[in-house]
Structure formats: C-alpha cells, structure tokens
Amino acid sequence: MAEVVSPIDAQVLASVAPTSPAQVDAAVRAARAAQPAWARRTGSDRARVLHRIADLIEAQIDDLAATETRNTGKILSDTRREVRRAAGSFRYYAGWAEQVRGETIPVGPEYHTYTVPEPHGVVAGVIPWNVPFFFAAKKIAPALAFGNACLLKPAEETPLTALALGDLLVEAGIPEGLAQVLPGGRETGAALVSHPDVDLIVFTGHHDTGKAIARAAADNLTPIALELGGKSPQVIFPDADLDRAVEAVVLGVFASCGQMCIAGSRLVLHESIYDEVLDRVAARVRTLRVGDPFDAQTDLGPQITAAQRDKTAAFIAETRSAGRMVAQAALPEDERLRNGFFVPPTVFDRLDEGARVLREEVFGPVLAVSSFRDDAEALRLADDTQFGLAAGVWTADIARAHRFAGQVRAGTVWINTYRVLSDLVPFGGIGLSGYGRENGTEAARLYLRPKSVWTSLASGIPQGYGMGGAGAAG
C-alpha cells in the first residue's frame, strides 16, 4: 500500500494499493477487448458519453477541487479552474468525435484513393503529480473521442482525483474495461509502457522518465508523445507594459509553488530597465502569501512532497553562494501548517551563465534574472538551454515580437502574455522538453492514424506505373 499524504500538513489522506504488473496485463487485455466495439460506435454516440462525463464533473466541481487542493496543496481557485477545464476538455473532444474525416487523393484517373483515420487501439497515458485531474482528462478525453481505449496511470503522490474520475467514467456509461485508472508508481508505469499490446503512449513528466519510457517503447516500436519539463525564459524589452509584465512574470513562475512545466523560471531584462523591473518584481515577491491553499488570501501553497521541498531548498542554498539573493517571500507562521512542505519564493541575479539554477529545472518557486543589451543577446540568452517548452516576450514593437517568436527555440511563445493554454492550441516541446504535440488538430493526428485505401478503376490488368504521379514502389 502506498500512503497518500497531504503536503499542507503531512497528514495521511489514504492508502492506495499499486496496480501490479499482472493487474496491468489484465487491464490491457480488457481494454483491447472493449476497444473495437467502442471504435465502431458513431462519433455522435461517443460524443454523448463524453458530454455525460463532463456533466458529472461539473456537478462535482467543489468536491473534486477540494480533494485536489488537499492532495496537491494547490490553491483552491487554481484547482477549481482545472476541474472546470477538465470538463471543458471532455466537451471539446466530444465535438471532435463527430468531426473525424479522411480525404480522397486524386493520384490519377485509374485510381480512387482515400484515407480512413483509425484509432490506434489501446492508449497508455502516464501523468505527473502537478495537475492530476486535468491531465487525466487531457489524456482520456481525446483517446476516447477518437475511438481508442485508455489506461491512465496517475502519479503515486496524487491518485485521488484521477481515481474519482475513473468512477465518473463508469457512471457515465463507459463500457467495462475501456477506460481504467491504474494507480501505482514507477513499477506500474514501467509495466504499462513496456506492454506489447499498448498501441500508443502519451506521457507527461520529467525528461529522465521520458527517456526511460522512450527506451521501453523502442522495444515494441510503440508510438509515443512526450510532454516534458522546461527552463522557460521571459524576455522584457524597454518598451513593454511593465505593470502587466511584472505581474505575469511573478505569477508565471510562482503560481502552483513553481511546480509548472511552463514556469517562466528565467527572467531576461533589457539593461536599461534592469534595476527598475528587478525592484518591482522583488517588491511583489515580498507580498506573496505562502500558506493554507484553502484560504482565499493565499497566493501559493506547499511543494508536493518533503523530497521536492528538500530538492528546492538545496537549489536555493546552493544558489545563495553562487549569486545574489534579491528577494524572498515569508514562510507561513500558522502552527497548523508547521509540518507542511513549504518553501519560500526566491529571486536571484548576478549568476554565472553556467549556474545550475539557469540550466536545470527546479520545479519550485525560484526565479533567476539576467540582463541583455540588444535583440541578438536576448535571443542568445533565451535559447541558452537544452529545454524548449515555452518562452514569453514583452514589447510594444510588434515586428520585434514576431521576429523573436519566429526565432526562439520553443514549442509555445507568448507575446505580452504568459501561461495561457487552450484545448484548441497545439502544445508540446523541443529538445529536452519532448516531442509530439497535444491539443486541437494535433490531437487528431496523435490519437488517430490514417489508413490509405487504393481502388483500381482500370478495366485491364493494373500496372501501377506512370499514372499522374502514382508509381510502383516498395
């Protein structure tokens, strides 16, 4: 049994039995057995079931958000928004279920050629602990909409709302075995992603885990999409709206106690505004309230585990001796929280370019600040990372903004905003941030694969040569 602990006060919330490799095998078999009939249903029929799931989620937003806050330590307004967005994802992909279509390809007068998009079969979704309910929905909803089965493994630390979602799937009428939540840790995940009967793996998590999963997938040649971490820059030019930029920088790295893949953890400031913006960021950070995530006045709660808190604290201690600590927020004084896994939001500057905090993902509330002289240096600093998940650029000069967006190495670029995401807009990374894209039309590409069908229209013996671009091969 694995204990599920609240990071707010270290209380044990539940004990959850991990799914054994034998149970994973049984789950894959059941999913495989259930999937063909689900894929044969009409899109509108699948859509109806997905809307029912969304209805059930919406009826329980408060309960689900409270459980999520208790389990993750994230503030209630964030978890409410995430649960609402999860319901929205089921509705969004319900729309897609009715929009699947292939194409006819006029290769020449002697052939009628078309494609049929088909589901892969059994999808394995593996997710991290930072956005448990929404990420569970983000994997399950498109998998089901496009006719797949889905086996979802939540993180060992935060299985509670994913398990609740599993119950809602059953209540909504999802056929037995088609979509299952398999709690457990690394062993359960490894058994799932190395299973030869899994047809697609969609993973969100750390890049080292991503590499291990890619290796396991290679043995079966299972297709895979990896949404991994980041070390994303926010670049501010002198002509930017500094009020908006400062607030977006602070929330962009310190929300969720820094536990966001898209955290804008590097701030790159033009030298002419360096002191002013740094002072404003520092002043704002000192006002941040770290504390009980159920309190509406709280800006950020604890880190997820004692180990994550210790890792972040070690980063802060190490960086204090490698640079200048510009600002730090206060820790909560509330006695009830004394066992919680809290760390103070902290800002550093004057770091060597090789400093670990500029290169490695902290996944905690730590911001590293540096300066640039011109556009070329801004781009060089923004790209000075092996990650490539996201970047923010702040300027009133629209040409400069789009030049930067075109050149920076990142899967998502935000201009004069940060941290906005939508089911409609593709999302994914470059380099250590992973490969593959989720959301929107990219989800259709990910969760479906086209089958090509050739029909001969010729009356004689088909030759296959020299017909308007079509020719024999292979």
Ligand code: NAD
């Ligand atoms: P993690 O990689 O340690 O764990 C993620 C999941 O993988 C968990 O469910 C875990 O049990 C499972 N797992 C671990 N080893 C496995 C293995 N060998 N085979 C199969 N599954 C295995 O990540 P974490 O610490 O839970 O989450 C933090 C990381 O996730 C950060 O790096 C963060 O940037 C990243 N993340 C990325 C995105 C994105 O969309 N790009 C979003 C959120 C978080």
